[in-house]
Amino acid sequence: MSETEFPRGLADRLRGILIDADYTVSGVRDRLGDAAARALAREELVPALRATGGEERLGLLLRLWWLRSPIPARAARAVLPVDELAEAGLVTVEEGPHGTVVRALVHLGPWDLEDGRPGFVVSDPKVRPGTGAVPRHDHVVGAGNASATLSQLIVDGPVDRALDVGTGCGVQALHLASRAREVVATDLNPRAVRLAGISLALSGVAGARLAQGSLYEPVEGERFDLIVSNPPFVITPDSSRYTYRESDLPGDTVCAELVRQAPAHLTEGGWCQILANWVHSDGDDWEDRVGGWVTGTGCSGWVVQRDVQDPAQYVELWLRDSCEHGTPEYTRRYDAWLDYFEREGIKGIGFGWISLRNDVAQDATVRVEELRHDIEQPVGPYLPDVVDGAMTALRLTDAALLSAHVALAPGVVEERVGRPGAPDPEKIVLRQQNGLRRGARVGTVEAALAGVCDGTMPVGPLLDAIAQLIGEDQAVVRERTPDALRTLISEGFFRVAR
């Protein structure tokens, strides 16, 4: 790939050609059809190759940029400025057994920008399993599942300045472009900086700044309203073997450092949101470990563990990710990786996300929890409410809670389980039908409160009325309920109206 800057004029022309040919997410989906698109998602190219034969423009572009199939040079030249693209390092012209062909040196895929305009993401071609090849050390990974997880997490804009640390192919910077007046995207890998620049230029995103360097180094002294990172979080003995997923910091330090240094780069009220892996060891509790990273910043935060893998599962996942399954080195690497985990006392690895908000002036609250079930996506639009709910609940003393006006949150329903015909249920569960879709087992008093509280009356008198109705002592109900209600507020079942 060429080291020189990708010419702006060439980017504009290529963007025009791609859009004209309907090389867009919907255009490609329609062209391939459901079965071929599903096969592609399984890394099977044959149905897509069959669906894109001939010399029609969209089929040619798909074969070249997506399916990595060389196309005849004559046909390519009729559609694309081949020589300029070759000079810029995006394609190569080769002599093949059936004549001159053009081969792509990058993967160029269509992308839907959040404002509805078509965009494009440029990365290194994916190394396919079973080919015997492994990624190069400075491989630039395309937008994958982890990228999508982070993008669903990003809080809504608009904001003034946003930063993407470890931009890779630039996919998060594209997400930030719809939220921020100014976007800065950084990466340690100079090839990533270049490819991210091409993704942004082809997507018509003007004015984003790209910078090469480690973590926050390139933005020394700068502050942002929103920082996102899908960092190289893989915990491995071979640090930095693959820059796209491993840093040169030991264990889970890269994630801890991103969090630790965030406040120095956040405006007041600014958010930092990262994906992370963290160590589970005999020595400490993961909640204290990761919660401690956030508490140490003085910011409010929310740490969510979405999955935990044992060491063997983890090693297999990442050896498969780098297509090393079945290679002669596989067993040795697997063994060495497990040795490392054993030496370090690592019993498992947590996968999740960390969001922190720089609200140091207020009483910062950090919520740490495990959520393994399916939740409403995207999380970003309701994420600030989750952090605010936890903060509000923590601040309320019992007395303040009894005089507060509280309302049941929208979308909460009640489930009663019991023997058919029995006068009382065996259990009552409040369940959120949207958002985090939590369920909470509650007592009769909280269930009754959920049925009547709409924010018009304070909690205390409502509890008195409920106590009278169920024949319990009012003072006991007033004393017993605040703790449970506080938890229900912090989990989003109730909201404090005033």
Ligand SMILES: C[S@@+](CC[C@H](N)C(=O)[O-])C[C@H]1O[C@@H](n2cnc3c(N)ncnc32)[C@H](O)[C@@H]1O
């Ligand atoms: C998992 S990829 C994420 C790419 C992209 N942001 C996404 O969401 O798909 C991690 C990126 O971090 C970059 N990286 C690795 N070490 C880094 C460091 N010390 N500082 C900044 N970026 C780094 C890698 O080059 C890679 O592009």
